[in-house]
Amino acid sequence: MAEATKAPARSGATRDPERTRARVLAAARKAFARNGLAGARVDAIAEASGANKRMIYYYFTDKEGLFLAVLEEIYAELCAASDALDLIAPPEKALTRYIDFIWTYYLNNPETVTILNSENLHGGRHLRRSGKMRQLEKPFVDKLTGLIERGVAAGVFRPGLDAVTVHITVVALAYFFLANNTTLSIFFDQDLSSPSAQRAWRRHIHESVRAILLA
Amino acid sequence: MAEATKAPARSGATRDPERTRARVLAAARKAFARNGLAGARVDAIAEASGANKRMIYYYFTDKEGLFLAVLEEIYAELCAASDALDLIAPPEKALTRYIDFIWTYYLNNPETVTILNSENLHGGRHLRRSGKMRQLEKPFVDKLTGLIERGVAAGVFRPGLDAVTVHITVVALAYFFLANNTTLSIFFDQDLSSPSAQRAWRRHIHESVRAILLA
DNA sequence: GCAATTTGTAACTATTTAGTTAGTTAATGG
DNA sequence: CCATTAACTAACTAAATAGTTACAAATTGC
Numbered sequence: 001m002a003e004a005t006k007a008p009a010r011s012g013a014t015r016d017p018e019r020t021r022a023r024v025l026a027a028a029r030k031a032f033a034r035n036g037l038a039g040a041r042v043d044a045i046a047e048a049s050g051a052n053k054r055m056i057y058y059y060f061t062d063k064e065g066l067f068l069a070v071l072e073e074i075y076a077e078l079c080a081a082s083d084a085l086d087l088i089a090p091p092e093k094a095l096t097r098y099i100d101f102i103w104t105y106y107l108n109n110p111e112t113v114t115i116l117n118s119e120n121l122h123g124g125r126h127l128r129r130s131g132k133m134r135q136l137e138k139p140f141v142d143k144l145t146g147l148i149e150r151g152v153a154a155g156v157f158r159p160g161l162d163a164v165t166v167h168i169t170v171v172a173l174a175y176f177f178l179a180n181n182t183t184l185s186i187f188f189d190q191d192l193s194s195p196s197a198q199r200a201w202r203r204h205i206h207e208s209v210r211a212i213l214l215a
Numbered sequence: 216m217a218e219a220t221k222a223p224a225r226s227g228a229t230r231d232p233e234r235t236r237a238r239v240l241a242a243a244r245k246a247f248a249r250n251g252l253a254g255a256r257v258d259a260i261a262e263a264s265g266a267n268k269r270m271i272y273y274y275f276t277d278k279e280g281l282f283l284a285v286l287e288e289i290y291a292e293l294c295a296a297s298d299a300l301d302l303i304a305p306p307e308k309a310l311t312r313y314i315d316f317i318w319t320y321y322l323n324n325p326e327t328v329t330i331l332n333s334e335n336l337h338g339g340r341h342l343r344r345s346g347k348m349r350q351l352e353k354p355f356v357d358k359l360t361g362l363i364e365r366g367v368a369a370g371v372f373r374p375g376l377d378a379v380t381v382h383i384t385v386v387a388l389a390y391f392f393l394a395n396n397t398t399l400s401i402f403f404d405q406d407l408s409s410p411s412a413q414r415a416w417r418r419h420i421h422e423s424v425r426a427i428l429l430a
Numbered sequence: 431g432c433a434a435t436t437t438g439t440a441a442c443t444a445t446t447t448a449g450t451t452a453g454t455t456a457a458t459g460g
Numbered sequence: 461c462c463a464t465t466a467a468c469t470a471a472c473t474a475a476a477t478a479g480t481t482a483c484a485a486a487t488t489g490c
């Protein structure tokens with residue numbers, strides 16, 4: 001709502017802070033995803049985004065502020081995608097849709113995976129400071145809780161499993177396979193990055209979560 | 216075999232390359248686990264280990280060589296612990312023992328977790344170069360394959376699941392929960408690092424893997 | 431016991447890095 | 461239409477960083 005009044009979206013404008021900010025964030029996301037917080041270079045981000053380095057400090061205070069802004073953007077995207085997920089369907093069908101959503105999301109957003117790993121390396125110290133993080137995930141947990149309750153009521157799912165536990169289980173199976181794909185491929189001497197290996201694992205997640213959840 | 220003849224283990228010796236190397240590796244492991252490859256400082260590792268910085272380059276060529284040496288040490292420890300695991304027991308009991316081993320290992324070796332994450336961030340480029348990695352994991356996979364086959368033959372486990380798939384499943388559930396504990400705690404607004412949360416998750420892994428594997 | 435080699439040290443360097451200074455150009459509001 | 465503010469730039473700096481140079485002392489092989 002504030003966008004239209006504050007930034008009148010001039011096309012080809014010589015100055016467009018909104019776009020500059022967005023371009024810096026996009027370049028920063030790539031850089032942090034590839035090299036981590038310490039490995040990413042502010043000079044490189046400035047050059048890649050076409051912004052002057054001074055503007056990065058103008059908008060984001062310092063490197064850690066930029067990293068936090070990237071984290072917040074990533075998190076907002078994840079929540080927006082989660083909110084768009086429709087789980088109003090018969091329990092088994094909704095479960096399938098939910099699992100596919102998680103798998104597809106992390107498969108298509110590898111930067112999210114590596115940046116979240118980086119934040120964990122640093123003990124979550126950026127997210128913890130952020131004001132924007134509180135309870136954005138709650139509507140999604142409520143939606144999943146609703147699905148599980150409907151499934152239990154219908155006698156399809158077994159009782160005793162809460163939404164957060166189920167969710168961490170599904171994310172663990174998807175995220176770990178993708179985040180640690182290279183070391184797993186080396187250790188077990190097989191290419192787990194191939195489309196066929198990915199299909200097989202996606203199928204395995206479906207079967208496993210069904211085995212865990214079905215009555 | 217070479218140790219006894221080459222390094223006669225003099226206690227309190229003024230020079231002891233074996234110990235210097237070991238101390239550098241220990242300090243490097245801590246530094247890489249805390250700050251990642253780019254974030255770790257060679258000067259800090261030298262100071263923490265009591266070794267002169269020049270010796271680090273003398274033994275490990277460069278920072279990446281040191282990182283690789285840490286990776287190889289971590290991997291060798293993991294394989295040694297895996298080899299010591301006894302799975303000769305009735306299938307269900309052996310399965311419980313195996314799951315406990317994986318959970319406990321990653322719980323007690325958080326540095327292994329973060330360093331493996333770092334190696335994945337860098338696309339496995341250090342491990343891939345290493346000559347020491349090939350097939351060290353094989354005896355363990357064979358042992359697990361044996362367990363699964365015995366379970367299937369006894370009608371306790373369902374057929375169609377290979378050892379690597381089962382193993383990645385168990386490690387995913389343990390490793391992901393531990394590696395991403397802080398962001399998960401923030402996102403879902405609950406302390407997943409507490410002993411009770413850890414006990415609950417360990418129990419959940421047991422129940423889930425049993426659900427996946429039991430006939 | 432001495433020449434060669436291994437292990438160790440202190441001080442140095444060339445670059446890179448995050449972060450600044452000091453200013454210019456464009457938009458905006460009265 | 462001008463004063464004020466927001467957006468932007470180029471060049472700079474102080475500190476940190478990976479990697480070296482040039483030696484010295486201990487150990488080992490002969």
